[in-house]
Amino acid sequence: MRILTGPAPCRGVRPRTASPPDAVEERIPGVDLRFVHVSDLHILADPERRQHGVDTADILRQAIPAINALRPDFVVAGGDLVSDASEESYRRLRALLAPLAAPIHLLMGNHDSRAAYRRVFQPGAPATDEPVCGAFERAGLRFLLADSTLPGREEGELSRAQLAWLEAELAAHRDRPTWVFLHHQPLPIHVRWLDRLGLRNPDPFLAVLARHPQVRAVAYGHVHQPRSWRYGTVHFTSVPALAFQFSPINQEVEITQDTPGFRVVEIARSQARHRLHYLDGRVVAEPRLDAIPIYVR
Ligand SMILES: [Fe+2]
Numbered sequence: 099m100r101i102l103t104g105p106a107p108c109r110g111v112r113p114r115t116a117s118p119p120d121a122v123e124e125r126i127p128g129v130d131l132r133f134v135h136v137s138d139l140h141i142l143a144d145p146e147r148r149q150h151g152v153d154t155a156d157i158l159r160q161a162i163p164a165i166n167a168l169r170p171d172f173v174v175a176g177g178d179l180v181s182d183a184s185e186e187s188y189r190r191l192r193a194l195l196a197p198l199a200a201p202i203h204l205l206m207g208n209h210d211s212r213a214a215y216r217r218v219f220q221p222g223a224p225a226t227d228e229p230v231c232g233a234f235e236r237a238g239l240r241f242l243l244a245d246s247t248l249p250g251r252e253e254g255e256l257s258r259a260q261l262a263w264l265e266a267e268l269a270a271h272r273d274r275p276t277w278v279f280l281h282h283q284p285l286p287i288h289v290r291w292l293d294r295l296g297l298r299n300p301d302p303f304l305a306v307l308a309r310h311p312q313v314r315a316v317a318y319g320h321v322h323q324p325r326s327w328r329y330g331t332v333h334f335t336s337v338p339a340l341a342f343q344f345s346p347i348n349q350e351v352e353i354t355q356d357t358p359g360f361r362v363v364e365i366a367r368s369q370a371r372h373r374l375h376y377l378d379g380r381v382v383a384e385p386r387l388d389a390i391p392i393y394v395r
């Protein structure tokens with residue numbers, strides 16, 4: 099397991115010439131890139147505790163062989179890595195991730211602690227409360243990992259500094275098709291209790307996207323269910339939790355019996371193909387972007 103989210107605060111943008119070279123070790127015929135998006139692992143420090151009757155560590159143990167079998171180029175874990183923000187939870191998460199063959203990029207969610215995360219995953223770096231974010235390139239695409247958390251709050255926000263970082267990153271790489279990952283849903287999903295806890299400043303984020311048409315997708319977790327919309331030319335897409343799931347219908351909190359899962363994205367000749375993989379073995383192909391419903395605000 100290699101943890102790749104950079105320890106440096108998201109202050110500057112590396113000059114283009116300093117970007118790491120594209121490096122796909124295992125190219126699958128016809129597919130330029132394959133990656134996996136998981137989110138909301140909700141690992142606990144105490145192995146005896148359950149959340150809504152679920153053993154989240156056991157779910158992660160089941161998911162890793164399924165992800166390894168897909169031989170992805172990388173994995174993004176989109177926040178709520180742990181549930182209790184303790185260092186012990188992060189130590190447990192680190193041990194659970196050890197069998198993962200692919201490099202993994204970790205984001206913060208509302209249940210995470212930036213400082214505790216840094217103490218465990220970046221022991222050589224100062225355990226600051228600065229946002230955890232990063233950018234990288236693979237196979238000609240650019241991936242931006244933003245930190246939408248507000249310490250101590252469940253809802254999210256992209257700070258002015260995070261928005262400025264996104265703007266600068268996108269301005270510096272205008273010719274690179276780009277994916278943006280964050281934890282909170284930037285657009286309401288029409289579930290009242292969850293939408294009270296979404297990104298509370300979507301407008302400046304959407305304005306950044308509007309200035310940078312190279313953004314292909316915005317991918318997030320937090321809602322514990324898969325959703326896909328087309329907003330302008332951008333694919334807004336969420337994943338099931340690798341934990342308990344939330345009802346897509348009930349306007350108040352309801353935990354469902356739905357199976358945990360994750361999203362697999364393949365980029366072939368600059369077209370993205372999405373599949374949802376569930377831990378009961380089901381694989382659900384999602385429609386192409388032009389067949390996805392248009393989001394109406
Ligand atoms: Fe979550």
Ligand SMILES: [Fe+2]
Nearest residue numbers: 178207208320
């Ligand atoms: Fe969350």
